[in-house]
Amino acid sequence: ENGNELEDVKFEEDRQKTHYMPLMREMFAPTNTGGVPTFYVMGNHDHDNPKDLGLASCSDETQYLTRKTYTAALGPAYYSFNLGTEHYVVLDDTFIESNNSGGYLCKLDSRQMAWLRKDIQAIDKRVIKGIVIVQHIPMFNANGKVAMVNGDRVMDIFRDYPLTFLIGHSHMDRTVKTQTPKGKPVWEFVHPSLAGTAWFTLKNTEGTPAAFCA
DSSP states (O other), X not given: OOEEEOSOOOOSSHHHHHHHHHHHXXXXXXXXXXXXXXXXXXXXXXXXXXXXXXXXXXXXXXGGGGGHHHHHHHOOSSXXXXXXXXXXXXXXXXXXXXXXXXXXXXXXXXXXXXXXXXXXXXXXXXXXXXXXXXXXXXXXXXXSOBOSTTHHHHXXXXXXXXXXXXXXXXXXXXXXXXXXXXXXXXXEEEOOOTTTTTTSSSBOTTSOBTTOOO
16 A cells, blocks of 8 residues: 655745645654555645745746755655556656746656656566556646646657556546547546645535545
């Protein structure tokens, strides 16, 4: 068994940055979860603000700087591992642009994209039969169209494998079925939030109860 932490794990205040993330690491340590490991996924509230880095905004070349606090407390922002016949890929698909709360895109920066391409090329196809991608912001719209800014390029990297996406972010319970450029099946599962509609109600946007996970 294993657990994936799909949701944002901190607020943006400096106090939260320095204290809340280490607390999360302690809470989800194997000694506190019955030996079940937790795999962290970076969300859009987990990045350092450009202003804290002395920047007015962030570019493709400076995205890695926004992960400093997170990686110091919880480990790498993107990584992969094998589990049985599945290859798991954890991505940071939040691309920070500005200091505004909504100043981000769903996009992979070029460093992460280069890493991903090499990672998938290294897969042993004799063993691995599918890929599970875990990221915070959905890859697809409800109609199955790619929503990520450079998602077509990402999907081309995954084209040879059946895919399962595990998603947070949207405060709803949604399942999308589509396919890769080579016709391999793709399922995206958007998991409802424990916070309901951002704590304003105890239901997610489509009515799923808070604390319910499909």
